[in-house]
Amino acid sequence: MNKLTLGGIIFAALMLLLTYLSVGGSKGGLNDDIVNMLAAAGAVALVIITVFVVIKYVRQMQTDTATGELAEESWDDIGEYKNPVPMGWAIMFMGTIIWGMWYFVAGYPVNAYSQIGEYNEDVKAHQDKFEKKYADIKGNELIKMGESVFIAECKVCHGVDGKGLDGKAANLHERISAENVKHVIENGSAYGLLGEGSMMPNRDGLFNANTNANITDAEIEAVSNYVANGMQGEGADVFAGTCAMCHGADGKGVEYMGPNIAVFDSALVVNVLAHGKKGAIGAMPSFARLNEKQREAAAAYISAGLPDTDDLEGE
Template sequence: MNKLTLGGIIFTALMVLLTWLSIGGSKGGLNGDIVNMLAVAGAVALVIITVFVVIKYVRQMQNDTATGDLEEASWDDIGEYKNPVPMGWAIMFLGTMIWGVWYWTMGYPVNAYSQIGEYNEDVKAHDAKFAKKYADIQGNELIKMGESVFIAECKVCHGADGKGLDGKAANLHTRISAENVKNVVTNGSNNQLLGTEMPMPDRNGLFNMDTGAPITDAEIDVVASYVANGMQGEGADVFAAVCSSCHGADGKGMEYVAPDIAEFTPALVVNVLSHGKKGVIGKMPSFARLNDKQREAAAAYISAGLPDTDDLEGE
């Protein structure tokens, strides 16, 4: 008996022992349970077959030499022999195809009952009931609903106060940070903030209309501060010359052209929740699991202005 076979036997014995101890030591153990007994038998068979198949092919690679006629074609003088497909491989391949056809047509047809299918139908029915019940909710009631959605879905990243948990998510008390403005101006954006594919070009496509020259690093810095400060301070001239043609003189955007960068709007928040958003600090996923009314409510709550930390502590 060579070292390879001996090592395989020792490894198999160890794996079988660990499997037995794991199942036997679990709550309930075997206790005559046919399901557990079959699971152990299957695990043992899998370990034994795997180990000795590996041993067989390792020994075959160590000792066998290829024989037969070479194919005419070669790649860098590396050719293939005209050897037939091993019978075992051919049987497994055909058997897998036959099993697949049986599984999808008879064993588990695609229209058969499933717990997942039942769950999906229940969710659809609940969503329809929810949509009908809350279809007409508006105003303060919608904002209150949005607060519940925010607590359940948004505060994990944005925090209960919406300030972003030390930069791990956007601070929702300000429309946009200077860092994010610089990132968008430099790299462009295609976050579907208008609900459609309307990309903003990167800096190579942005020009100062007063000078006719591409936007500079200094202009990017100053306009980023201007936008982040709520359209106030130094940089109004750069914004007017570079950004206002799409975002408007007040930064409130233009329909079908550019989003509002002065403040959050319900439509903007709904689009972010529907499509997700990629920014300088990372990527926010979409929240497609929320229904339309839940996204509308969250958008109303955020657009109305989140409470300050002091207000939360005083409640």
């Protein structure tokens, strides 16, 4: 046995020992865990095949000389022999294909235990338990739960006080800014704000009944400021002629037509959390990881009115 072969055997043994210590010594080890078993089997096969191939071809480079018929093509005067694929490579290639088909069809994760599957089952069981335990929570208790959800999920973008971290997210103390109203009028909206994928057209589809014409730039500016100012000031006539049919004369929404744009209400916040939203600042993702009661609680907390920064500092 030459030094190359001996070195390869020692290296393979060392790698297999490290594999056993890292996988077999972890919590749960290899017992009844198909994921760890497959990982260990793959590591063993990889080490053995790699060492075998390296030894074979290093020895071949040391002793063999190339023979055979050269192909007509060459790259930078480097020729290629028309030799068949080595049998070992062909066997490994076909074996890898067969193993891959078995893995995805009969192995993991289709037809076997998996840690991911167990985790998902545990999460579902916890969610069901949570839903059952807090199904009837209402009023102040629901708002308190919503505060916890807000701090855990919403403050990253909106800030602990809900003011939007210097414009990086919407200021939740205001129903909507003039900038966002203008953006929605210009671009339209179809983000499930009523929970059913309702769509608001862009400016080309907005008709002012008072002037019998499409809404103009000046009217967009006026109605944006009117809505952002709490449905007060100039722009009331534009709102009445263009927006009231879907959003109501008071801006508090019409069922199946348009959401409440005067104040936050629970239905609106729940649907924004469920579907996400895109506005002038950017896109807000949906929060599908929250269950229905958590979204309801966050909506109750926001709709009830967030505390001011001064109030938070005084606590």
